[in-house]
Amino acid sequence: MSVVESIPAVRKTALNAIHRRMGAKMVTFNGWDMPVEYPSTGGLVAEHMAVRTGVGIFDVSHMGDIRLAGPQALAAVQHVSMNDASRLAIGQAQYSALLYPQGTFVDDVIVHRFAEDDYLLVINAGTREKDFAWVRDNARDFDCRVTDLSDDYTQIAIQGPTAHLLLAKLTDANLAAVKGYWFTHGTVCGLKNILIGRTGYTGEDGFEIYIASDEATSTKVWNAVLDGGKEWGAIACGLGARNTLRLEAKMPLYEHEISDTINVWEAGLDRYCKLEKPEFIGRDALLQAKGAAPARVLAGLEMTGRGIARDGYRVLDMQGAAVGYVTSGSPAPFLKKNIALVYVPPAFAALGTSVQVEVRGQGVAAQIVATPFYKRPKV
Amino acid sequence: MAYPDDRKYTKEHEWVMANGTSASIGITQYAQDSLGDIVFVDLPKVGSDIAAGKTFGSVESVKAVSDLFAPASGTVTAVNEELATAPEKVNQDAHGSWMLKITLSKPGELNGLLSAADYEKFVAEEAAK
Numbered sequence: 001m002s003v004v005e006s007i008p009a010v011r012k013t014a015l016n017a018i019h020r021r022m023g024a025k026m027v028t029f030n031g032w033d034m035p036v037e038y039p040s041t042g043g044l045v046a047e048h049m050a051v052r053t054g055v056g057i058f059d060v061s062h063m064g065d066i067r068l069a070g071p072q073a074l075a076a077v078q079h080v081s082m083n084d085a086s087r088l089a090i091g092q093a094q095y096s097a098l099l100y101p102q103g104t105f106v107d108d109v110i111v112h113r114f115a116e117d118d119y120l121l122v123i124n125a126g127t128r129e130k131d132f133a134w135v136r137d138n139a140r141d142f143d144c145r146v147t148d149l150s151d152d153y154t155q156i157a158i159q160g161p162t163a164h165l166l167l168a169k170l171t172d173a174n175l176a177a178v179k180g181y182w183f184t185h186g187t188v189c190g191l192k193n194i195l196i197g198r199t200g201y202t203g204e205d206g207f208e209i210y211i212a213s214d215e216a217t218s219t220k221v222w223n224a225v226l227d228g229g230k231e232w233g234a235i236a237c238g239l240g241a242r243n244t245l246r247l248e249a250k251m252p253l254y255e256h257e258i259s260d261t262i263n264v265w266e267a268g269l270d271r272y273c274k275l276e277k278p279e280f281i282g283r284d285a286l287l288q289a290k291g292a293a294p295a296r297v298l299a300g301l302e303m304t305g306r307g308i309a310r311d312g313y314r315v316l317d318m319q320g321a322a323v324g325y326v327t328s329g330s331p332a333p334f335l336k337k338n339i340a341l342v343y344v345p346p347a348f349a350a351l352g353t354s355v356q357v358e359v360r361g362q363g364v365a366a367q368i369v370a371t372p373f374y375k376r377p378k379v
Numbered sequence: 380m381a382y383p384d385d386r387k388y389t390k391e392h393e394w395v396m397a398n399g400t401s402a403s404i405g406i407t408q409y410a411q412d413s414l415g416d417i418v419f420v421d422l423p424k425v426g427s428d429i430a431a432g433k434t435f436g437s438v439e440s441v442k443a444v445s446d447l448f449a450p451a452s453g454t455v456t457a458v459n460e461e462l463a464t465a466p467e468k469v470n471q472d473a474h475g476s477w478m479l480k481i482t483l484s485k486p487g488e489l490n491g492l493l494s495a496a497d498y499e500k501f502v503a504e505e506a507a508k
Contacts, residue, residue: 044441045416240442331418331441
């Protein structure tokens with residue numbers, strides 16, 4: 001007998017050719033052929049530092065987009081997401097999540113309110129099809145149209161303390177009027193009515209722009225952004241830096257800090273979950289779970305011994321017994337420490353608790369520390 | 380990319396340079412380039428034995444962990460302590476940054492390893508994959 005496996009075609013963004021031309025190291029991430037770093041401009045650490053101290057540019061077109069529009073769009077968004085979208089002004093966005101009835105994660109999302117009855121959910125690459133089916137199926141009873149716009153956009157993230165200066169050169173939009181987690185529409189590189197969100201996944205100030213996904217337009221804008229940012233040392237950044245940046249800022253990654261087996265309380269995302277909303281998928285289970293202490297909670301640790309915690313490594317108590325595991329672990333290029341997010345029982349999550357991380361069979365000393373590991377300075 | 384022909388190479392991207400029965404071991408330019416920014420090198424202690432083809436340590440970049448495989452068997456006589464505090468030396472000069480010195484227990488093993496020219500051909504094929 002022979003098993004024939006069907007290999008799904010690897011997907012490419014409209015900027016794939018330009019990444020390759022720039023000599024990026026490419027990896028397959030959630031079915032997408034994406035740049036992990038650009039060695040010709042210094043590689044991962046240089047990219048991470050550019051975003052913390054200047055500006056970095058990311059192709060994040062693998063992200064998906066779902067639009068809900070129609071008279072009952074708000075009611076549908078309220079039903080499928082845990083945050084309270086009724087609090088959004090037009091032009092405002094919020095972090096939220098789609099939940100299963102048991103209070104675990106379908107995905108985390110950014111909800112944008114375009115109009116009274118028009119919303120855009122920006123979703124993760126690896127969960128695009130699942131998320132769209134979930135939202136479409138659960139919005140059936142509402143008078144609203146659910147559309148998958150994922151392939152319509154090339155999404156470029158411009159991130160870092162000088163991101164606003166760079167983007168201001170290329171747009172007529174008044175960026176100073178756009179606060180964090182708000183968005184606007186404006187002309188960018190001569191293209192009219194472009195969605196510009198003051199959002200990102202780096203823990204830094206920055207913007208995400210959504211342009212037409214044809215290769216010519218995408219390439220033109222990508223080059224204009226990179227060229228326009230030269231005076232601030234703008235460089236292209238890959239998924240490697242995106243991961244270390246979001247880890248320093250303790251932003252969750254699907255299948256790591258959140259998943260279909262981890263609930264909202266465990267993940268510590270309480271402040272984005274509005275139980276005062278009368279109804280949403282997952283609410284009943286979360287209400288019930290709220291009374292009991294969770295068996296595990298997400299905590300941050302810093303390696304104090306010589307070793308690097310990596311995704312999946314076990315967390316041990318000081319006697320060497322396994323008490324939890326690492327969801328994301330890496331050297332932190334800006335903080336210059338080896339950090340990790342871990343699930344451990346609440347008793348091990350108190351700040352200052354000494355634990356060990358099992359690195360190649362050896363316990364290496366670590367300590368529970370406050371998160372986020374990195375918080376950008378207030379300006 | 381030039382690989383010095385004063386040493387032998389493995390398909391796991393280590394090099395070994397022998398002088399009589401003593402030899403130094405490191406990783407190749409191709410290996411350091413694939414790894415990216417190297418931040419940690421984990422090596423065995425002086426006096427421990429390593430066996431050809433078996434793991435003897437690991438090297439970590441920001442994004443990846445990679446096992447080190449012994450190109451030849453022997454006893455460790457020296458460890459490059461500089462790499463504990465300056466692992467980036469491997470990025471800067473992979474072929475000049477030895478990790479271990481060993482006394483070869485089976486010097487004949489080196490005959491089975493790749494020459495510089497064969498290794499260069501091998502990595503060209505790897506890169507084209």
